[in-house]
Amino acid sequence: MKRITTDELRAMAGREGLIIQGCGGDLTELVNGINDMLTQEGILQNGDAFKDVSVFEYDGCTNLLFSMENVDLNIGKLAMWRLQSHETFGGTWLSDYLPNRLGVDMDQPPAQKEKPDCALIGQDGNIFNLIGIASRTLKENGLGEQAKEMRERIIASGSYDKALCIIGEYVNITSAEDAQEQDCGFEMGQSY
The missing domain is CATH 3.30.70 (Alpha-Beta Plaits)
Incomplete structure (x- = not known):
């Protein structure tokens, strides 16, 4: 929950x-x-x-x-x-x-969310691992339908390079170090 x-x-x-x-x-x-x-x-x-x-x-x-x-x-x-x-x-x-x-106007299309950041750089490059990480990131950001759509498109693509491009359409690909810096709330080398 x-x-x-x-x-x-x-x-x-x-x-x-x-x-x-x-x-x-x-x-x-x-x-x-x-x-x-x-x-x-x-x-x-x-x-x-x-x-x-x-x-x-x-x-x-x-x-x-x-x-x-x-x-x-x-x-x-x-x-x-x-x-x-x-x-x-x-x-x-x-x-x-x-x-x-909540007063939501249901005739208006829902606002498009920005692509969420997803730490894929430095991860195991197995495409199924990358799909899993990207899918989890999308779901955590309330984008479950996009996660499903992304997986289906990747499976149909039949190419590793195309698969990486498709992932990039749904998430901002970042490195694990970038994610750690953001989680800490400060840039590396900066002290408080």
């Missing part, structure tokens, strides 16, 4: 998820309980579960966002469950929450 800001939530226009509002107690236990309940109801299928769950605070409430990306579920049954359990869980769709609670 990752903690996100409302600004990060606003940037998710165009995606869909289930939001549970006003959560308290042990959030991991709540997520596990909802996954179990939705499995028993036949909503989550083939042993799948919501794995990409985010926590955010808004208007004094702790809320959970269950991303629907790459989850095998019966959306019709989920819609019925959401309506039937609204009083208990305050469940709503991300696509309803954004315009109604």
